[in-house]
Amino acid sequence: MNFLEFLNNNIVLLDGAMGTMLQKNGMKAGDVPEHFNIEHSDIIIKIQKAYVEAGSNVIFTNTFGANSKKLSNSSYSLERIIKAAIANAKTAMGNKGFVAYDIGPIGELLQPSGLLGFDEAYELFAQQVKIAVAEGVDLFVIETMSDLQEVRAAVLAVKENSDLPLIASMSFEENGRTFTGCDVAAMACCLEGLGVNAIGINCSLGPVQLLPVVEKLLNYTNLPVSVKANAGLPTKYGGYDIDEVEFTRVYEKFLKMGVRIVGGCCGTTPEYISLLKQAIANAPKDIKMPDVIRGICSGEKFLPYGGIMVVGERLNPTGKPLFKEAILNEDIEYILKQALEQVEAGADILDLNLGLPKIDEPSIMKKVITALQGVSDIPLQIDSSKPLAIEAGLRCYCGKAIVNSVNGDDESLDAILPIVKKYGAAVIGLCLNKDGIPKNAEDRL
Structure with a gap:
């Protein structure tokens, strides 16, 4: 039985904390947790076996920070660390359940909030995914993310380099938003569209504080929902403020709400x-x-x-010589000014059309959308007749965009709909074809 078959028929029990358990087992400040996979594999296996014996159906590999940026000064190769982590997890699990390759944040903010490019982030995640697939993990887990764009890069790296199941989880504050401002509804909308198999919330808070956040999440997805809360909130004495009994009482509420995947994060133990x-x-x-x-x-x-x-449609060169000139000169500042004027006037959605002859439309589309996301938080409608430009826009867009548009011709449908499906976009369907608009409603449909 594979993981998805198990999930379809069972509530899944994940493992508990690794970092705080390593601290209890001698890890000191400044130690690299991923080095324990090689230097202290016995400790890793002991912790993971304890979770298996406690009932975990899935254990995470000790690879939360196993990316080339975080481990750039490591004396071990990334491949060696990942292979050791997976071998340890397999030894601990045996044939009693599933091994999930754990993907954590890179440690740098992505553009436009930070300096890390989307493509670079994708490659950092893809490097891990390829090694993990070769080593035979059962599924992937993306966790403790605060930046939805970083999650998107990780999801695409998994989806494009494997066919394994994927759980994607982010960390939320009590206001229902992540540290970078991502709303729980936006997370569900975007990640479900990208084709993850389950959506979750982990870390940052205890189960009591997460109750309303999880309740909201359940209104925005019909995918299995995962919860991996901390053992309450940190105390000034260095522990957490909820014991296993109180922790479980709150989780009983999660289960009654319909949560299908449960486990523990910081401070939790096999108990x-x-x-x-x-x-x-x-x-x-x-x-x-x-x-x-x-x-x-x-x-x-x-x-x-x-x-x-209300759709703002002024980001379009048709009949606008100044906007046309801005596209040709890549005058991003002018384009952003036009966008913000529409936002201030009450637009709910911005339509973006950058189509001109003899330009690299995919390239300018990527630059403009990346910049737009730094100044406006309203959804985008990508307006182009070129599949490459549409894909460039959808790939870098942090959210679920609208594609404007497809018509009833097979050529249009075959070119655009696979891109829409891959990136989970919405699409406007025009009731016309190469012969124009049919005269009656039946033919239009």
Whole structure:
């Protein structure tokens, strides 16, 4: 039975903390946790075996910081560290469950908030994915992310370099947003569109604080939801403020809400996992889930379908010589000024058309969208007739965009719809073909 088959028929029990368990087992400040895979493999295996014995169906590899940037000064190669981590996890798990390759943040903010480019982030994640696939992991977990764009880079790296299941999880504050401002509804909208198999919340808070955040998440996705909370909040004495009994009481509420994947993050131990196993055994069956709210989003703002949406359509060179000149000269500042004027005037969505003859439309599309995301949080509508430009825009866009548009010709559908599906975009379908607009409604549909 593979992981997805198991998930379809069971509530999945993940493992608990690794970092705080390593500290209890002698890891000092300044030590590199991933080096323990090689230098202290016995400690890693002991911790992971304890989780397996407590009932974990899935254990994470000790690879949270295993990327080339974080380990640039390591005396070990990235490949050696990853291979050792996976070997340790397999030894601990045996044939009792599944090994998930754990992907954590790179450690730098992506553009436009930071300096790291999307393509560079993608390559850092893809490097890990390729090694993990070759070593035979069962699934991937992306966790403790605060930047939705970084999650997107990691998701695409997994999806384009493997066919394994994927859980994607972010860390939220009590206000329902991540450190970088990502809304829980936007996370669900964007990541479900990209084709992840489960969506989750982990770290940053204890289960009590996460209850309303998880409740909101369940309204925006019908994918399995994962929760891996901390053992409460940190105390001034160096621990966490919720024991395994209280932790489990709150998790019983998660299970009644319909959460399908549970585990623990910072401060949790095998004792926490053991009690979660008992809670799963007593969890209610056939839970009625809420109707899912659908829509589009930027990285910060979710816009539900329904009602009237105002689309700003001035980012278009047709009949606008100054805008045409700005495209040709790559005058990004002028384009952003035009965008912000529409936002201030009340636009809900910005339509972006950069189509001109003899320009590199994919290149300018990428530059403009990257810049736009630094000044505006309203969703985008990518308006182009060129599939390469559409894909360039969707790939770098942090959110779920609209593609404007496809018509009823097979050539248009075959060129555009696979791109729309890959990036989880919405699409405007025009009821016309090469012969024009049919005269009656039946032919239009």
